[in-house]
Amino acid sequence: MIKRTPEIKLPGLVQLFLSSAACTSDERTSYTGYARFALLNLLKVLGMGRGDRILLPAYICDVVLLPLAELGIEPVYYRVTPDFQVDWDSVEVQPGSRAFISVSYFGVSQDFPAIAEYCTRNGLIWLNDNAHGFASSLGGTPLEEFGDFSFTSFRKVLGSVNGARVRINSDRFLPLKRELDQLNGAAPPESRQRFVAAAGLRTLGIRLRALPDFSDPRGFGDDDMKAHQADLLALRQLAASDQDSIRMHRRRLYQAVELFLLGSGCKEMLPVPRLLREGNSPLVLPVVTRDHRAWLDLLHRARRHGLDLHTWPSLPGAVLDHDICGAADLWRRMLYLPLHQGLEPESYLPLLQKVLDAA
Secondary structure, X not given: OEOOOOOOOHHXXXXXXXXXXXXXXXXXXXXXXXXXXXXXXXXXXXXXXXOOEEEEEOXXXXXXXXXXXXXXXXXXXXXXXXXXXXXXXXXXXXXXXXEEEEEOHHHOOOOHHHHHHHHHHHOXXXXXXXXXXXXXXXXXEEHHHOOOEEEEOOHHHHOOOOOEEEEEOOHHHHHHHHHHHHHHHOOOOOOOHHHHHHHHHHHOOOOOOOOOOOOOOOOOOOOOOOOOOOOHHHHHHHHHOOHHHHHHHHHXXXXXXXXXXXXXXXXOEEEOOOOOOXXXXXXXXXXXXXXXXXXXXXXXXXXXXXXXXXXXXXXXXXXXXXXXXXXXXXXXXXXXXXXXXXXXXHHHHHHHHHHHHOO
């Protein structure tokens, strides 16, 4: 079975328990368990609340809306282009707009100069949603160093029990750091029980659950704020990680799978052309399906063969109901092939071929 994140086993878990090195907050970085909780605390220290608006893409995971809903902030949606960039024709600053959320989808960099200029011109705080972008960079600069603030979920890349961080990039907001640390650190710890049990089962070669069916757009909604502090094991795993190696490995696998699909003559799904920029570390490989029938068939075939081909995101209900900015239509066309630094083309490509041959 090929999953979307590395899966730690008992020997690796024991090493984490024995390790003494762990990442800690610095003058710009504050750690917490989950990016959605980090965003909530960030909005609190910025004093945002009822009557305020935030611009963000309609093609967004529903959990990003949880902090906004809790504080009474209204989302104002914009469209993204086929290569996941801001569609500027759809962006509209409305009265009460205070911030602009950009999303570095799947570790792919955005047109950061254009976003910075737009936010400066309209007096908006730039929040860089870099949840997918751990180890990703542009021109030698980590993606999380763009924006007035960024938030990054390193757990999505490392497979840690949890783990996210907020980075304050703008000096004018550094005085907020102490309050942000207090909010992030005051949260309770998250139970390790499931994480440790899963590591034990993997070590024994036991899987209790098959891959889920990702074809239901309402099947993966999440209303849990995940208000937890960053786990010490996650911070140790982060300290032990080599971002250069992770980026190199993921890019190499992305390119191998992309070339395989293009060379196989597969018409059911095709990679988004010229998506990956230099220095980007891809979370997944996005593919566009031929039609909805192929989309559904590919999901079912991949599930049968143990390939974690999946949909993304769990869209907000209103976006799904009304196809706001075409996000629901995009959801029904896109699929995402899993990538991670523990995979090799030699094991990946034969399984992918089986999925394609099962048509």
